Amino acid sequence: MTKPLTIAMPKGRIFEEAAGLMQQAGYDIGAGAEESRKLILEFPEQNINVMMAKPMDVVTYVEYGAADIGIAGKDVLLEQDRDVYEVLDLKISPCYIAVAGLPDQPLSRIAPKIATKYPKVASDYYREQGEQIEIIPLNGSIELAPLIGLSDRIVDIVSTGRTLKENGLVEYEKITEITSRLIVNPVSYRTKSERIDPLIEKMGEQVGVNS
Ligand SMILES: Nc1ncnc2c1ncn2[C@@H]1O[C@H](COP(=O)(O)OP(=O)(O)OP(=O)(O)O)[C@@H](O)[C@H]1O
Ligand SMILES: O=P(O)(O)OC[C@H]1O[C@H](OP(=O)(O)OP(=O)(O)O)[C@H](O)[C@@H]1O
16 A cells, blocks of 8 residues: 555644535545544545644644645645645635734834734734834733733734724734645655545645636
8 A cells, every 4th residue: 555645634614614625525534623633634445544633733743744735724734835836725714814903093002012822923914114113921811911002003813803892903904815724744745646636636726627
């Protein structure tokens, strides 16, 4: 038997939709994954191994070839800028990255403080705007920062808008739309093309791409 195809799947909010899409494409790899504490799930009848990874780490596993393919949010790809092939927009887990803050607060002072878990996305955005800023890196509950005066703005994911609304914050600018993407390790793309090409094609059919 040839070596299994290894897939890095994001634990958390993308998992169910991503596993559902793979199942529709004929790759039945979701069963029991979220209830289990196992991190490597084997599907010998399909010759596939699934690694359950933190969403932010999926790109790392794929870049280093620990996984042949993976599913990651475009936010993670923009932030990390890694050496992987982004082969398909899966159009799942839609959201966007936006600038938000307290209402009626013009950005008046020099080098305003921007709290974010996306320092690269935020720096790139303000560089394009020609504005000098100071990044305050945080890992979660980003909306706290302007409420307690730690930052002038946040750069964060917005999905329903509920978190902003319930904390009395408003959106100032939309930076970019986000969906999840299928990514492939560049070496695997060449050496395992007999497994990876059909997978891309079948998943493409599910998301309405004619390949
Ligand atoms: N409301 C949302 N908040 C955050 N991410 C979202 C949202 N809606 C869709 N996404 C997408 O889901 C991906 C994974 O989000 P998830 O919250 O599971 O991971 P995470 O940010 O690493 O969370 P945690 O650190 O809490 O485990 C994001 O990278 C993004 O592409
Ligand atoms: O527009 P909404 O639907 O309210 O979603 C946006 C919120 O969801 C995410 O946080 P998450 O739930 O991942 O928690 P975190 O603060 O720990 O990152 C994101 O960072 C926003 O805070």
